[in-house]
Amino acid sequence: MADGGYVNIWMRPEQTARGPKPAYSRARIAESAVRIADAEGLEAATMRRIAAEIGAGAMSLYRYVPSRDDLIVLMADRLMGEIDVEGLPSGDWRADLTRYANEVRAMWLRHPWIVTVHRSPHSYGPNQLLLIERVMGVLDAYVSVDENLGLMAILNGYVEGAVRDEVSRAGEVRRSGLSESEWLARAYPYVLQLLESGKYPIFSKIAMEAGQMRLSRDDQFRYGLERVLDCIAAALQVPAHPRGRRDP
Structure with missing residues (x-):
């Protein structure tokens, strides 16, 4: 049965038509997560740790990446780019x-x-x-x-x-x-x-x-x-x- 509440991360616009430019980007978040995972393993790449590395509040990053699953999707796609x-x-x-x-x-x-x-x-x-x-x-x-x-x-x-x-x-x-x-x-x-x-x-x-x-x-x-x-x-x-x- 399909999950009616699921929204693919790529369907979520990073920036709305109106409003200020986002302070961070998915690409920057994914890059930081990959760097942490390379050094310490995937489990170390938490939102709190990523936020500390890029100088953000952990909760604020959830506006860009709503869930752990979404973070993994971004990280995997980042690696495919290599x-x-x-x-x-x-x-x-x-x-x-x-x-x-x-x-x-x-x-x-x-x-x-x-x-x-x-x-x-x-x-x-x-x-x-x-x-x-x-x-x-x-x-x-x-x-x-x-x-x-x-x-x-x-x-x-x-x-x-x-x-x-x-x-x-x-x-x-x-x-x-x-x-x-x-x-x-x-x-x-x-x-x-x-x-x-x-x-x-x-x-x-x-x-x-x-x-x-x-x-x-x-x-x-x-x-x-x-x-x-x-x-x-x-x-x-x-x-x-x-x-x-x-x-x-």
Whole structure:
């Protein structure tokens, strides 16, 4: 059942037609919130803390951002603005999607707290809309909108899953107080016990033969991304001409 009382933050004008210019802006509030979350975690980015940083009264900020959920929407859209999609689509779909995937990963690694955020896919902020236009535009000439949505879901699912794992692992290493090599070494005695048991031949094969296990995180991400793009290429069956275009 629809919430008749809900009003999307983007439907609320920042400034009315009459009256004084607002003392603060959503962009400034979101920027401050992101800066605090980067330094201390998402929970630290409270209205009171943001107000103290920008020199405002906490209650006055609620005129600009009515709720915590609205603040998260603004913060998430602010991060989407860091994903550089200038010039997309370029005509080279594989290069475009590679660039987009790497941009998304880099953004998540700069702001690891974003993995804890449940972002509404229907907030449709200005930066999210720009991403939709540019990134969905990459395959628009080749496939139907439904196929496009499905292929983008596959790509985004890979990127977000890979980066969530990367961020989680980095967090565990940090909390352990060990170096990454020391953290990995803790598992060696148990892995050796499993190998010597002879009960798990596939696990043993992974441990002894899998080259991916020895790749850097960058190379692992690149390898997986190439496989995803290969799947997209197979689904596209890219024709000599995009849909709706023919040589004169």
